Amino acid sequence: MIEASQAHPAAIEARAVTKIYRAGESRVAALDRIDLAVRAGEVVLLMGPSGSGKTTLLSVLGCILRPTSGEVYVEGRLASGLRERELARLRLSHIGFVFQSYNLFPTLRAAENVMVALDLKGVRGDAAARAARDALDMVGLSDKQNVLPEDLSGGQKQRLAIARALALGPRIVLADEPTAALDSVNGRLVISLMRDLAKSQGRAVIIVSHDNRILEFADRIVHIEDGKIAERGAALAGTPLSS
Amino acid sequence: MLPAMRLPMTGLIAVRNLLHDRMRLFVTLTGVVFSVVLIAVQSGLFVGFTTSTSCVIDNTDADVWVASKGVRNFDVTNPLKQAKYYQVLSVPGVALVKRFIVQFANWRKPAGGMESIEIVGFDAITGMGKPWNMTDGDSALLDIPDTVVFDRFYLGKLGVTGVGDHAEINDRRARIVGLTRDIRSFTTSPYVFASLRTALEYTKYKADEFTYLLVKAAPGVTPAELARAIKARVDAVDVFTSREFARATQWYWMFTTGAGMALVIAAALGLVVGGVVVAQTLYATTMDHLAEFGTLRAMGAGGPYIYKIILWQAVLSALAGYGLGISISFFVVHNAGRGGANIVLTASMAAGLFFLTLFMCTAAAMVSIHKVVRIDPAMVFKGA
Ligand SMILES: Nc1ncnc2c1ncn2[C@@H]1O[C@H](COP(=O)(O)OP(=O)(O)OP(=O)(O)O)[C@@H](O)[C@H]1O
Ligand SMILES: [Mg+2]
Numbered sequence: 001m002i003e004a005s006q007a008h009p010a011a012i013e014a015r016a017v018t019k020i021y022r023a024g025e026s027r028v029a030a031l032d033r034i035d036l037a038v039r040a041g042e043v044v045l046l047m048g049p050s051g052s053g054k055t056t057l058l059s060v061l062g063c064i065l066r067p068t069s070g071e072v073y074v075e076g077r078l079a080s081g082l083r084e085r086e087l088a089r090l091r092l093s094h095i096g097f098v099f100q101s102y103n104l105f106p107t108l109r110a111a112e113n114v115m116v117a118l119d120l121k122g123v124r125g126d127a128a129a130r131a132a133r134d135a136l137d138m139v140g141l142s143d144k145q146n147v148l149p150e151d152l153s154g155g156q157k158q159r160l161a162i163a164r165a166l167a168l169g170p171r172i173v174l175a176d177e178p179t180a181a182l183d184s185v186n187g188r189l190v191i192s193l194m195r196d197l198a199k200s201q202g203r204a205v206i207i208v209s210h211d212n213r214i215l216e217f218a219d220r221i222v223h224i225e226d227g228k229i230a231e232r233g234a235a236l237a238g239t240p241l242s243s
Numbered sequence: 244m245l246p247a248m249r250l251p252m253t254g255l256i257a258v259r260n261l262l263h264d265r266m267r268l269f270v271t272l273t274g275v276v277f278s279v280v281l282i283a284v285q286s287g288l289f290v291g292f293t294t295s296t297s298c299v300i301d302n303t304d305a306d307v308w309v310a311s312k313g314v315r316n317f318d319v320t321n322p323l324k325q326a327k328y329y330q331v332l333s334v335p336g337v338a339l340v341k342r343f344i345v346q347f348a349n350w351r352k353p354a355g356g357m358e359s360i361e362i363v364g365f366d367a368i369t370g371m372g373k374p375w376n377m378t379d380g381d382s383a384l385l386d387i388p389d390t391v392v393f394d395r396f397y398l399g400k401l402g403v404t405g406v407g408d409h410a411e412i413n414d415r416r417a418r419i420v421g422l423t424r425d426i427r428s429f430t431t432s433p434y435v436f437a438s439l440r441t442a443l444e445y446t447k448y449k450a451d452e453f454t455y456l457l458v459k460a461a462p463g464v465t466p467a468e469l470a471r472a473i474k475a476r477v478d479a480v481d482v483f484t485s486r487e488f489a490r491a492t493q494w495y496w497m498f499t500t501g502a503g504m505a506l507v508i509a510a511a512l513g514l515v516v517g518g519v520v521v522a523q524t525l526y527a528t529t530m531d532h533l534a535e536f537g538t539l540r541a542m543g544a545g546g547p548y549i550y551k552i553i554l555w556q557a558v559l560s561a562l563a564g565y566g567l568g569i570s571i572s573f574f575v576v577h578n579a580g581r582g583g584a585n586i587v588l589t590a591s592m593a594a595g596l597f598f599l600t601l602f603m604c605t606a607a608a609m610v611s612i613h614k615v616v617r618i619d620p621a622m623v624f625k626g627a
Binding site for chain 2: 055058059062064065085088089090091092093095097099100103105106107108112115116117119120124176
């Protein structure tokens with residue numbers, strides 16, 4: 001079942017992951033024995049109806065949420081069983097997150113937002129300033145270094161969030177509906193940016209989206225329904241592959 | 244934001260979070276300032292009162308005080324008889340013994356009207372127990388019968404204008420030959436200094452009566468040793484070192500009368516109210532930025548990173564509030580002095596208050612920290 005791991009080891013992998021939410025008496029099986037492996041350099045689009053478990057899967061893969069059963073491997077390392085602090089370190093060193101609502105620090109300027117991420121990893125002072133500048137260059141925000149998030153457009157905010165996620169050089173990028181709040185032009189811009197960054201730097205990218213307009217950017221589309229993987233599409237014909 | 248640039252990232256985030264909501268920052272600082280000023284003034288009054296209760300003892304050059312049995316404070320006690328003078332004089336280790344009178348009396352103002360005063364009669368030859376801080380006239384003139392010296396602060400209360408004026412004490416003439424500054428009594432009755440002989444005339448004491456014996460120790464004898472020696476040989480008296488007597492008097496006035504307790508409670512109230520206000524506003528700020536803290540957690544920040552941000556907020560609030568509060572306090576103290584309140588605010592009290600403020604704000608931050616300890620990083624995916 002885990003065909004990805006034959007050629008290249010998967011950058012991130014879920015094996016028989018089940019997540020059951022318990023709220024009092026009621027139990028919601030949000031994920032039901034999910035298997036998924038994503039290689040470095042691969043862009044996977046995760047689609048499915050509302051409530052199907054996409055966000056839950058992303059949280060489990062991102063080591064933010066513990067699965068009820070099953071295993072998650074990050075760069076070959078088993079995450080299940082790690083303590084909270086070790087999980088935090090694992091996220092810090094391997095995983096970049098991009099959110100629908102950007103989750104920027106509203107009181108910090110653009111460059112400072114990136115520098116927070118760097119600070120977590122102990123990159124400070126001039127080195128941090130330089131790295132932040134580079135990250136902003138990469139997403140086309142060189143001229144917005146000292147701008148507060150509230151003065152950025154939606155697309156610019158999401159690019160800033162991407163710069164922040166990528167500043168630490170994670171091998172894995174997880175994005176939950178990164179284009180949902182964007183118009184189609186900006187949505188395409190953001191997705192193509194993520195794709196380019198995946199391709200040029202060999203990252204594994206998983207994007208949750210309802211957005212049919214971005215299908216063409218994916219190497220692979222995974223459909224999820226009622227917590228199960230419904231269907232696994234091969235890379236669409238005509239998908240621009242840069243490598 | 245130049246100063247902020249030198250802060251670590253956690254400090255920078257804290258500064259920005261605080262400045263983000265100016266109104267709330269204003270409330271926070273008001274809470275800290277309120278607390279600092281209230282505590283400074285209340286404890287300043289406490290120290291002021293405390294030192295004033297024992298100011299005559301503290302400024303009298305005696306090693307040991309001998310009083311009638313059962314004395315509880317400087318101001319109120321029964322007289323001693325002449326026999327005690329000779330008994331104390333014969334105790335080994337005694338270098339010098341002088342009688343001393345402290346007695347309430349009535350002051351009739353020149354224009355009519357009465358005020359209660361406290362006569363302090365001292366030995367004019369050695370000058371032990373004489374007034375200090377002279378600003379006008381000369382305490383040596385107290386040698387002349389029926390002359391007095393008191394603090395210029397009480398000129399108005401006693402209805403006179405200065406040196407040379409006359410009044411009556413217990414129906415006997417009194418001429419003012421000097422004035423002092425900063426000799427305030429804790430009771431409402433001003434200390435009025437006179438020679439022992441004059442004091443005896445003013446009070447209803449008999450010729451062989453007095454209030455205290457002031458004793459100086461011979462070289463090589465400590466006050467404590469001297470006090471012990473006197474206790475062993477003289478009966479029906481209480482014997483204190485100066486220090487003990489000052490403490491006993493302070494304790495009596497501050498705690499058996501409730502005056503001190505009232506001040507302590509007011510100061511504690513300042514601490515509690517300030518702490519609650521700061522806890523409230525810090526908590527509100529924390530709640531405002533909870534999403535960012537969740538994001539930090541998701542990104543891989545450990546708990547301590549977030550606690551640091553909250554503690555920075557608390558410490559910066561403390562620093563700003565303290566700076567403002569202590570300035571106001573010194574201003575209040577300075578002006579209250581002219582208005583008659585004796586508030587003492589020393590550098591070491593200010594330093595103590597600084598740490599108290601820091602403590603108050605960091606303790607207040609614990610409420611917020613308690614909240615973010617349980618923050619769930621999975622919240623980051625719950626759309627805004
Ligand atoms: N914290 C939670 N407690 C209980 N149930 C939850 C919790 N989070 C999600 N669920 C449930 O788990 C299921 C999957 O939710 P999830 O958020 O993963 O879906 P989704 O595919 O991301 O949906 P959407 O497209 O609306 O974002 C849903 O039925 C949801 O109600
Ligand atoms: Mg979702």
